[in-house]
Amino acid sequence: MTTIAEVPESMRCSVLRAAGELEVQRRPVPRPGPREVLVRVAAVGTCGSDVHYFRHGRIGDFVLREPMVLGHEPSGLIVGVGESVDARRIGERVSLEPGVPCRRCRYCHTGAYNLCPDMVFFATPPVDGAFAEYVTIADDFAHPVPEHVSDDVAALLEPLSVALWANHRAGTGVGSRVLVAGAGPIGLLVAQVAAVQGAAEVVVSDPDPARAALARDFGATDVVAPGAGVSGVDAFVDCSGVPAAVLGGLPAVRPGGAAVLVGMGADEMTLPVSMLQSREITLTGTFRYANTWPTAVRMAASGAVDLGRLVTGHVDLDHVGDALSPDASQVKVVVRP
Incomplete structure (x- = not known):
C-alpha cells in the first residue's frame, strides 16, 4: 500500500449497534486491496435509508444482524492506493459510488450492474458504510471531481444519481410532462433533473x-396538493413511498405513459390493474442506479443542478443520531467525520 505520511493506524466511526442505538467506536483504518483506494472521508449525506435502518434495523429483506456503519453518500480525498493503482491518484478529491458489483454476472456484462446479485454496497447489511474517518473502495468507483465542487456537493452526487436513474426509467426528455410525488431531497432532485433534461412541465405534489x-x-x-386534478402527464414519479400518493398519481398518466416507483414505502399495495392494462401504462420500480456518475459530475460542476441548496445542516460523528432524527425543517443533513 502506498499512502501519504499522515494516515493513522486507527479511526473513529459511528456504529449502529441495534435499531435506535448508535455508538462511536475506534477501529483500525482499513487497508486498500488490489485495485482499491483509501479515502479520507470529507462529507457524507444522510439518506432516508439510513433513517430507516436507524429506526427499524431493516429495509425489506436487508436486515441488521450485527453492528454496522451507516452512510452511503460520501466524498473525500484519496490518501492511499493499493496494488495496481497509480500512486498519482493520491491527493485526488473524489465522489464515491457506493456499490461495487461483481463485474462477472449477466447484469454486469449488459451494463445493468445495479441489479448485480453480488453487489457490495455501503451501509447495506453486512457491509459497513461511510460514517467513518476512512473507507476503501474500488478505484474506478472513486470518481474525480473538479476543485470548485465542494465536499458537500460531491457527496450529494449519490442522490443526484438516484434522480438521474428515475428520470431515465421514466423516459423524461424534451417536452415531457412530469408529475413528481414528494418534495423530499429525492423528489426535489427528480424535478430538477427533469427540468434540466428539457421537460416542458414539472408538477410536484407535497402536503408540506x-x-x-x-x-x-x-x-x-x-x-399542487396531493390528490389535485392533474392529468395527461407522460410520466409519474413517486418519491414518497406513500400508497395514497401512488394511487393518486397513477390516474394522472396518459395512455402509453410511465409510472416509476422510487420512494421506500409499503412492501405491498393494491393497484388499479384494469386502468394500467387499458391505458398500457408502464409501471416500474428503481433500484439504485448504473452509469450515472459521469453525468452527475458534469451537472454539478456546470451548475445545472443546485445540490448545495439541499444542505440544511452539518453534524460530526458524535451527533449522527441527530441527523437520523431530523425535524421537518431539515432537507439534507451532512455528516463531516
Missing part, C-alpha cells in the same frame, strides 16, 4: 407547504 414552495426553486413549473 414549505417543501412544496422549495420545489419551485428546483425546477417545478407548478406545485
